[in-house]
Amino acid sequence: MSKIIYIAAIAAGLLNGACNQRTQQSAETADTVKVDTTSGFNAEIDGKEVKLYTLINGKAKAAITNYGARLVSLLVPNKENTQTDVVLGYDKAETYKANKATFYGAIVGRYGNRIAKGQFTLNGKTYQLEKNDGENSLHGGTNGVYDRVWDAEQIDEKTLKLTYHSTDGEAGYPGNVDMTVLYSLKENNSLEIDYTATTDKPTVLNLTNHAYFNLNGEGDSTILDHDLTLYADQITPVDETLIPTGKFMDVTGTPFDFRKATPIGARINADDEQIERGKGYDHNFVLNKKEGLQTAALVYSKKTGIEMEVLTEEPGIQFYSGNFMEGGQKIGKDGKDYGYRSAFCLETQHFPDSPNQPAFPSTELRPGEPYKTKTIYKFSIK
Numbered sequence: 394m395s396k397i398i399y400i401a402a403i404a405a406g407l408l409n410g411a412c413n414q415r416t417q418q419s420a421e422t423a424d425t426v427k428v429d430t431t432s433g434f435n436a437e438i439d440g441k442e443v444k445l446y447t448l449i450n451g452k453a454k455a456a457i458t459n460y461g462a463r464l465v466s467l468l469v470p471n472k473e474n475t476q477t478d479v480v481l482g483y484d485k486a487e488t489y490k491a492n493k494a495t496f497y498g499a500i501v502g503r504y505g506n507r508i509a510k511g512q513f514t515l516n517g518k519t520y521q522l523e524k525n526d527g528e529n530s531l532h533g534g535t536n537g538v539y540d541r542v543w544d545a546e547q548i549d550e551k552t553l554k555l556t557y558h559s560t561d562g563e564a565g566y567p568g569n570v571d572m573t574v575l576y577s578l579k580e581n582n583s584l585e586i587d588y589t590a591t592t593d594k595p596t597v598l599n600l601t602n603h604a605y606f607n608l609n610g611e612g613d614s615t616i617l618d619h620d621l622t623l624y625a626d627q628i629t630p631v632d633e634t635l636i637p638t639g640k641f642m643d644v645t646g647t648p649f650d651f652r653k654a655t656p657i658g659a660r661i662n663a664d665d666e667q668i669e670r671g672k673g674y675d676h677n678f679v680l681n682k683k684e685g686l687q688t689a690a691l692v693y694s695k696k697t698g699i700e701m702e703v704l705t706e707e708p709g710i711q712f713y714s715g716n717f718m719e720g721g722q723k724i725g726k727d728g729k730d731y732g733y734r735s736a737f738c739l740e741t742q743h744f745p746d747s748p749n750q751p752a753f754p755s756t757e758l759r760p761g762e763p764y765k766t767k768t769i770y771k772f773s774i775k
Contacts, residue, residue: 432485
Protein backbone atom coordinates (compact mmCIF):
# COMPACT_ATOMS: atom_id res chain seq x y z
CA MET A 394 0.00 0.00 0.00
CA SER A 395 1.84 3.10 -1.23
CA LYS A 396 1.86 6.64 0.16
CA ILE A 397 -0.83 5.93 2.71
CA ILE A 398 -1.67 8.76 5.08
CA TYR A 399 -4.57 9.47 7.37
CA ILE A 400 -6.83 12.44 6.81
CA ALA A 401 -7.10 14.53 9.94
CA ALA A 402 -9.24 17.37 8.62
CA ILE A 403 -11.91 17.57 11.28
CA ALA A 404 -9.75 19.57 13.68
CA ALA A 405 -9.13 22.15 10.96
CA GLY A 406 -12.84 22.74 10.65
CA LEU A 407 -13.21 20.81 7.43
CA LEU A 408 -15.83 18.18 6.73
CA ASN A 409 -15.42 14.49 7.28
CA GLY A 410 -13.01 12.90 4.83
CA ALA A 411 -12.36 12.82 1.14
CA CYS A 412 -16.02 12.40 0.26
CA ASN A 413 -16.82 15.83 1.71
CA GLN A 414 -14.41 17.90 -0.36
CA ARG A 415 -16.97 19.28 -2.74
CA THR A 416 -17.56 21.41 -5.78
CA GLN A 417 -15.45 24.43 -4.84
CA GLN A 418 -12.22 22.54 -4.25
CA SER A 419 -9.57 23.58 -6.78
CA ALA A 420 -8.51 20.90 -9.24
CA GLU A 421 -4.89 21.71 -8.43
CA THR A 422 -5.16 20.70 -4.75
CA ALA A 423 -5.35 16.91 -5.16
CA ASP A 424 -2.06 15.32 -4.12
CA THR A 425 -1.48 11.85 -2.69
CA VAL A 426 -3.37 8.68 -1.83
CA LYS A 427 -5.36 8.80 1.37
CA VAL A 428 -7.16 6.19 3.41
CA ASP A 429 -9.65 8.04 5.60
CA THR A 430 -9.96 6.53 9.07
CA THR A 431 -11.20 9.70 10.78
CA SER A 432 -14.62 9.92 9.13
CA GLY A 433 -17.77 7.84 9.38
CA PHE A 434 -16.11 5.10 7.34
CA ASN A 435 -13.90 3.96 10.19
CA ALA A 436 -16.47 1.35 11.14
CA GLU A 437 -17.24 -2.33 11.50
CA ILE A 438 -20.07 -4.08 9.67
CA ASP A 439 -20.86 -7.78 10.10
CA GLY A 440 -17.61 -8.20 12.02
CA LYS A 441 -15.39 -6.80 9.23
CA GLU A 442 -13.51 -3.52 9.06
CA VAL A 443 -14.88 -0.83 6.75
CA LYS A 444 -12.74 2.01 5.40
CA LEU A 445 -12.82 4.75 2.80
CA TYR A 446 -10.14 4.70 0.10
CA THR A 447 -9.25 7.66 -2.12
CA LEU A 448 -7.87 7.62 -5.65
CA ILE A 449 -6.28 10.81 -7.03
CA ASN A 450 -4.84 11.64 -10.42
CA GLY A 451 -4.02 15.34 -9.87
CA LYS A 452 -7.23 16.60 -11.51
CA ALA A 453 -9.94 14.26 -10.27
CA LYS A 454 -10.62 12.28 -7.10
CA ALA A 455 -12.67 9.17 -6.32
CA ALA A 456 -13.61 7.89 -2.87
CA ILE A 457 -14.59 4.22 -2.52
CA THR A 458 -15.60 2.15 0.49
CA ASN A 459 -15.19 -1.59 0.78
CA TYR A 460 -18.74 -1.87 2.15
CA GLY A 461 -20.54 -2.97 -1.00
CA ALA A 462 -17.50 -1.92 -3.09
CA ARG A 463 -19.29 1.44 -3.31
CA LEU A 464 -18.31 4.59 -5.15
CA VAL A 465 -18.91 7.25 -2.50
CA SER A 466 -17.81 10.37 -4.36
CA LEU A 467 -16.30 11.35 -7.69
CA LEU A 468 -14.90 14.86 -8.04
CA VAL A 469 -14.14 15.93 -11.61
CA PRO A 470 -13.10 19.26 -13.19
CA ASN A 471 -15.86 21.64 -14.29
CA LYS A 472 -15.88 24.68 -16.60
CA GLU A 473 -14.97 26.97 -13.65
CA ASN A 474 -11.71 25.04 -13.15
CA THR A 475 -12.90 23.73 -9.81
CA GLN A 476 -14.20 20.26 -8.94
CA THR A 477 -17.77 19.01 -8.87
CA ASP A 478 -18.83 15.89 -6.97
CA VAL A 479 -21.10 14.13 -9.48
CA VAL A 480 -22.06 11.05 -7.40
CA LEU A 481 -24.73 10.84 -4.70
CA GLY A 482 -23.98 9.08 -1.42
CA TYR A 483 -23.70 9.24 2.34
CA ASP A 484 -21.11 10.44 4.85
CA LYS A 485 -21.13 7.30 7.00
CA ALA A 486 -20.89 3.58 6.38
CA GLU A 487 -23.74 3.01 8.83
CA THR A 488 -26.02 5.23 6.74
CA TYR A 489 -25.31 3.08 3.69
CA LYS A 490 -26.11 0.00 5.77
CA ALA A 491 -29.37 1.47 7.06
CA ASN A 492 -30.40 2.51 3.53
CA LYS A 493 -28.89 -0.37 1.58
CA ALA A 494 -31.93 -0.70 -0.69
CA THR A 495 -31.06 2.62 -2.36
CA PHE A 496 -27.97 0.82 -3.77
CA TYR A 497 -26.08 4.15 -3.91
CA GLY A 498 -22.75 3.64 -5.67
CA ALA A 499 -22.67 -0.10 -4.99
CA ILE A 500 -21.56 -3.07 -7.00
CA VAL A 501 -24.84 -4.96 -7.30
CA GLY A 502 -25.28 -8.68 -7.85
CA ARG A 503 -24.94 -11.53 -8.01
CA TYR A 504 -27.48 -10.50 -10.61
CA GLY A 505 -27.85 -6.80 -11.32
CA ASN A 506 -31.42 -5.82 -12.24
CA ARG A 507 -34.52 -8.02 -11.98
CA ILE A 508 -35.24 -11.74 -12.19
CA ALA A 509 -38.91 -12.66 -12.57
CA LYS A 510 -40.54 -14.28 -9.53
CA GLY A 511 -37.07 -14.71 -8.03
CA GLN A 512 -36.54 -17.94 -9.93
CA PHE A 513 -34.48 -19.39 -12.74
CA THR A 514 -33.76 -22.88 -14.01
CA LEU A 515 -30.25 -24.01 -14.90
CA ASN A 516 -29.34 -27.50 -16.13
CA GLY A 517 -32.77 -28.76 -15.16
CA LYS A 518 -32.69 -27.45 -11.59
CA THR A 519 -34.81 -24.52 -10.40
CA TYR A 520 -33.24 -22.05 -7.98
CA GLN A 521 -35.30 -19.86 -5.66
CA LEU A 522 -33.81 -16.43 -4.98
CA GLU A 523 -34.72 -13.81 -2.42
CA LYS A 524 -37.66 -11.62 -3.43
CA ASN A 525 -37.07 -7.97 -2.62
CA ASP A 526 -39.03 -6.21 -5.37
CA GLY A 527 -42.58 -7.45 -5.04
CA GLU A 528 -42.60 -10.95 -6.50
CA ASN A 529 -39.24 -10.38 -8.21
CA SER A 530 -35.60 -10.45 -7.16
CA LEU A 531 -33.70 -7.19 -7.66
CA HIS A 532 -29.91 -6.69 -7.68
CA GLY A 533 -29.19 -9.99 -5.96
CA GLY A 534 -31.95 -9.98 -3.35
CA THR A 535 -31.85 -8.83 0.25
CA ASN A 536 -28.36 -10.30 0.71
CA GLY A 537 -26.68 -9.14 -2.47
CA VAL A 538 -23.00 -8.32 -2.74
CA TYR A 539 -23.91 -4.64 -2.25
CA ASP A 540 -24.48 -5.53 1.43
CA ARG A 541 -21.14 -7.28 1.96
CA VAL A 542 -17.80 -5.98 3.20
CA TRP A 543 -15.26 -6.69 0.48
CA ASP A 544 -11.53 -7.18 1.03
CA ALA A 545 -9.59 -4.14 -0.19
CA GLU A 546 -6.03 -3.72 -1.44
CA GLN A 547 -4.67 -0.32 -2.46
CA ILE A 548 -2.50 -1.10 -5.50
CA ASP A 549 -1.23 2.46 -5.99
CA GLU A 550 -2.52 6.02 -5.79
CA LYS A 551 -4.84 5.50 -8.75
CA THR A 552 -5.99 1.88 -8.29
CA LEU A 553 -8.04 -0.03 -5.72
CA LYS A 554 -8.66 -3.78 -5.84
CA LEU A 555 -11.71 -5.25 -4.09
CA THR A 556 -12.44 -8.96 -3.75
CA TYR A 557 -15.35 -10.98 -2.40
CA HIS A 558 -15.98 -14.70 -2.02
CA SER A 559 -19.68 -15.51 -2.44
CA THR A 560 -20.44 -18.95 -1.04
CA ASP A 561 -22.51 -21.64 -2.72
CA GLY A 562 -26.18 -20.97 -2.00
CA GLU A 563 -25.72 -17.36 -0.91
CA ALA A 564 -28.99 -15.46 -1.60
CA GLY A 565 -30.12 -18.63 -3.41
CA TYR A 566 -27.47 -18.65 -6.14
CA PRO A 567 -25.45 -21.81 -6.91
CA GLY A 568 -21.68 -22.04 -6.88
CA ASN A 569 -18.77 -20.60 -4.94
CA VAL A 570 -17.99 -17.42 -6.85
CA ASP A 571 -14.83 -15.35 -6.40
CA MET A 572 -15.32 -11.77 -7.58
CA THR A 573 -12.78 -9.02 -8.17
CA VAL A 574 -13.55 -5.38 -8.94
CA LEU A 575 -10.71 -3.07 -9.91
CA TYR A 576 -11.35 0.69 -9.72
CA SER A 577 -8.77 2.76 -11.65
CA LEU A 578 -8.68 6.56 -11.97
CA LYS A 579 -6.85 7.43 -15.18
CA GLU A 580 -5.01 10.59 -16.23
CA ASN A 581 -7.73 11.39 -18.79
CA ASN A 582 -10.26 11.74 -15.95
CA SER A 583 -11.87 8.39 -16.59
CA LEU A 584 -12.91 5.98 -13.86
CA GLU A 585 -12.46 2.44 -15.12
CA ILE A 586 -14.21 -0.50 -13.47
CA ASP A 587 -12.89 -3.97 -14.32
CA TYR A 588 -14.94 -6.96 -13.21
CA THR A 589 -13.65 -10.55 -13.08
CA ALA A 590 -15.09 -13.67 -11.48
CA THR A 591 -14.80 -17.46 -11.42
CA THR A 592 -17.13 -20.21 -10.23
CA ASP A 593 -16.83 -23.86 -9.25
CA LYS A 594 -20.39 -24.69 -10.38
CA PRO A 595 -22.61 -23.46 -13.23
CA THR A 596 -24.39 -20.28 -12.14
CA VAL A 597 -25.56 -16.92 -13.47
CA LEU A 598 -23.75 -13.62 -12.94
CA ASN A 599 -24.47 -10.03 -13.97
CA LEU A 600 -22.47 -7.45 -12.03
CA THR A 601 -22.76 -3.69 -12.44
CA ASN A 602 -22.14 -0.44 -10.60
CA HIS A 603 -25.21 1.42 -9.34
CA ALA A 604 -23.85 4.96 -9.07
CA TYR A 605 -26.41 7.77 -9.00
CA PHE A 606 -25.12 10.73 -11.02
CA ASN A 607 -25.96 14.41 -11.18
CA LEU A 608 -23.52 16.36 -13.35
CA ASN A 609 -24.82 19.63 -11.90
CA GLY A 610 -23.37 18.37 -8.62
CA GLU A 611 -24.74 15.91 -6.07
CA GLY A 612 -27.49 17.59 -4.11
CA ASP A 613 -28.73 19.59 -7.09
CA SER A 614 -32.50 19.30 -7.40
CA THR A 615 -32.83 17.89 -10.91
CA ILE A 616 -31.31 15.93 -13.77
CA LEU A 617 -34.10 16.76 -16.22
CA ASP A 618 -31.94 19.52 -17.76
CA HIS A 619 -29.14 17.06 -18.67
CA ASP A 620 -28.70 16.24 -22.36
CA LEU A 621 -28.59 12.47 -22.90
CA THR A 622 -27.45 10.44 -25.89
CA LEU A 623 -27.95 6.67 -25.92
CA TYR A 624 -26.58 4.60 -28.78
CA ALA A 625 -29.49 2.19 -28.87
CA ASP A 626 -32.12 1.49 -31.53
CA GLN A 627 -34.18 -0.73 -29.22
CA ILE A 628 -35.25 -1.29 -25.65
CA THR A 629 -36.52 -4.44 -23.95
CA PRO A 630 -40.09 -3.37 -23.01
CA VAL A 631 -41.41 -4.37 -19.60
CA ASP A 632 -44.64 -5.59 -18.02
CA GLU A 633 -46.35 -3.95 -15.04
CA THR A 634 -43.72 -5.38 -12.65
CA LEU A 635 -40.81 -4.06 -14.79
CA ILE A 636 -39.87 -7.54 -16.00
CA PRO A 637 -38.98 -7.68 -19.73
CA THR A 638 -41.69 -9.15 -21.94
CA GLY A 639 -39.04 -10.95 -24.01
CA LYS A 640 -39.68 -8.71 -27.01
CA PHE A 641 -37.61 -5.90 -28.51
CA MET A 642 -39.12 -2.47 -29.18
CA ASP A 643 -37.81 0.04 -31.71
CA VAL A 644 -37.30 3.49 -30.15
CA THR A 645 -38.20 5.41 -33.32
CA GLY A 646 -41.06 7.80 -32.66
CA THR A 647 -41.13 7.02 -28.92
CA PRO A 648 -39.96 8.83 -25.76
CA PHE A 649 -37.07 6.34 -25.69
CA ASP A 650 -35.30 7.75 -28.76
CA PHE A 651 -32.12 9.32 -27.38
CA ARG A 652 -30.01 8.62 -30.44
CA LYS A 653 -29.56 12.38 -30.71
CA ALA A 654 -28.80 14.47 -27.62
CA THR A 655 -32.12 15.19 -25.88
CA PRO A 656 -32.92 16.67 -22.44
CA ILE A 657 -33.87 13.89 -20.05
CA GLY A 658 -37.00 15.82 -19.09
CA ALA A 659 -38.21 16.45 -22.63
CA ARG A 660 -40.54 13.43 -22.82
CA ILE A 661 -40.30 11.90 -19.36
CA ASN A 662 -44.01 12.48 -18.64
CA ALA A 663 -45.25 11.40 -22.07
CA ASP A 664 -48.52 9.53 -22.48
CA ASP A 665 -46.81 6.22 -23.17
CA GLU A 666 -47.45 2.77 -21.69
CA GLN A 667 -43.78 2.04 -21.06
CA ILE A 668 -43.21 5.43 -19.44
CA GLU A 669 -46.24 4.85 -17.21
CA ARG A 670 -44.99 1.41 -16.16
CA GLY A 671 -41.55 2.73 -15.25
CA LYS A 672 -42.94 5.96 -13.74
CA GLY A 673 -40.44 7.53 -16.11
CA TYR A 674 -37.33 5.83 -17.47
CA ASP A 675 -36.36 2.53 -15.85
CA HIS A 676 -35.56 0.45 -18.92
CA ASN A 677 -32.83 -1.62 -20.51
CA PHE A 678 -31.53 -0.17 -23.76
CA VAL A 679 -30.14 -2.62 -26.32
CA LEU A 680 -26.86 -1.11 -27.40
CA ASN A 681 -25.89 -0.75 -31.06
CA LYS A 682 -22.52 -2.37 -30.65
CA LYS A 683 -20.49 -5.37 -31.45
CA GLU A 684 -18.16 -7.13 -29.05
CA GLY A 685 -15.55 -5.04 -27.33
CA LEU A 686 -15.36 -1.71 -25.51
CA GLN A 687 -17.51 0.95 -27.18
CA THR A 688 -19.36 4.14 -26.29
CA ALA A 689 -22.86 3.47 -24.96
CA ALA A 690 -23.96 6.89 -23.72
CA LEU A 691 -23.12 10.58 -23.41
CA VAL A 692 -24.54 12.93 -20.76
CA TYR A 693 -23.95 16.69 -20.63
CA SER A 694 -24.69 19.40 -18.07
CA LYS A 695 -24.83 22.97 -19.35
CA LYS A 696 -24.61 24.21 -15.76
CA THR A 697 -21.14 22.79 -15.07
CA GLY A 698 -19.96 22.06 -18.61
CA ILE A 699 -19.24 18.46 -17.58
CA GLU A 700 -19.76 15.71 -20.14
CA MET A 701 -19.73 12.05 -19.11
CA GLU A 702 -19.06 9.33 -21.67
CA VAL A 703 -19.97 5.76 -20.76
CA LEU A 704 -18.06 2.98 -22.48
CA THR A 705 -18.76 -0.69 -21.90
CA GLU A 706 -18.26 -4.23 -23.13
CA GLU A 707 -21.80 -5.12 -22.04
CA PRO A 708 -24.71 -5.51 -24.50
CA GLY A 709 -27.15 -3.32 -22.56
CA ILE A 710 -27.47 -0.30 -20.31
CA GLN A 711 -30.23 0.40 -17.79
CA PHE A 712 -31.28 4.06 -17.82
CA TYR A 713 -33.03 5.01 -14.58
CA SER A 714 -34.26 8.58 -14.07
CA GLY A 715 -34.67 8.59 -10.28
CA ASN A 716 -38.42 7.99 -10.37
CA PHE A 717 -38.55 6.31 -6.95
CA MET A 718 -36.43 8.89 -5.15
CA GLU A 719 -38.57 10.58 -2.51
CA GLY A 720 -36.43 13.16 -0.73
CA GLY A 721 -37.31 14.74 2.61
CA GLN A 722 -34.72 12.78 4.61
CA LYS A 723 -31.73 15.15 4.31
CA ILE A 724 -29.26 12.33 4.94
CA GLY A 725 -27.14 12.75 1.82
CA LYS A 726 -23.56 13.98 1.98
CA ASP A 727 -23.34 17.16 4.09
CA GLY A 728 -27.01 16.65 5.00
CA LYS A 729 -28.21 17.22 1.45
CA ASP A 730 -31.70 16.18 0.42
CA TYR A 731 -31.79 13.85 -2.58
CA GLY A 732 -35.23 14.48 -4.04
CA TYR A 733 -37.41 13.15 -6.82
CA ARG A 734 -35.47 12.76 -10.09
CA SER A 735 -32.38 14.43 -8.67
CA ALA A 736 -30.09 11.71 -10.08
CA PHE A 737 -29.85 9.26 -12.94
CA CYS A 738 -28.24 5.84 -13.27
CA LEU A 739 -26.62 4.28 -16.34
CA GLU A 740 -25.99 0.68 -15.32
CA THR A 741 -23.99 -1.27 -17.89
CA GLN A 742 -25.27 -4.83 -17.93
CA HIS A 743 -26.58 -7.93 -19.57
CA PHE A 744 -30.35 -7.75 -19.94
CA PRO A 745 -32.78 -8.09 -17.01
CA ASP A 746 -34.26 -11.55 -16.46
CA SER A 747 -31.90 -13.11 -19.02
CA PRO A 748 -31.89 -16.51 -17.23
CA ASN A 749 -35.61 -16.77 -18.08
CA GLN A 750 -35.46 -15.20 -21.55
CA PRO A 751 -34.05 -17.52 -24.27
CA ALA A 752 -33.80 -14.67 -26.81
CA PHE A 753 -31.51 -12.60 -24.56
CA PRO A 754 -27.70 -12.95 -24.35
CA SER A 755 -26.77 -15.63 -21.82
CA THR A 756 -25.53 -14.75 -18.34
CA GLU A 757 -24.49 -18.30 -17.47
CA LEU A 758 -21.05 -18.62 -15.87
CA ARG A 759 -19.33 -22.00 -15.97
CA PRO A 760 -16.25 -23.42 -14.26
CA GLY A 761 -13.12 -22.74 -16.27
CA GLU A 762 -14.73 -19.88 -18.19
CA PRO A 763 -13.94 -16.67 -16.25
CA TYR A 764 -16.31 -13.72 -16.19
CA LYS A 765 -14.61 -10.56 -17.41
CA THR A 766 -16.00 -7.16 -18.38
CA LYS A 767 -15.03 -3.48 -18.28
CA THR A 768 -16.97 -0.23 -17.97
CA ILE A 769 -15.52 3.29 -18.16
CA TYR A 770 -17.02 6.60 -17.01
CA LYS A 771 -14.98 9.29 -18.77
CA PHE A 772 -15.30 12.98 -17.95
CA SER A 773 -14.44 16.06 -19.99
CA ILE A 774 -15.42 19.74 -20.21
CA LYS A 775 -17.50 20.76 -23.18
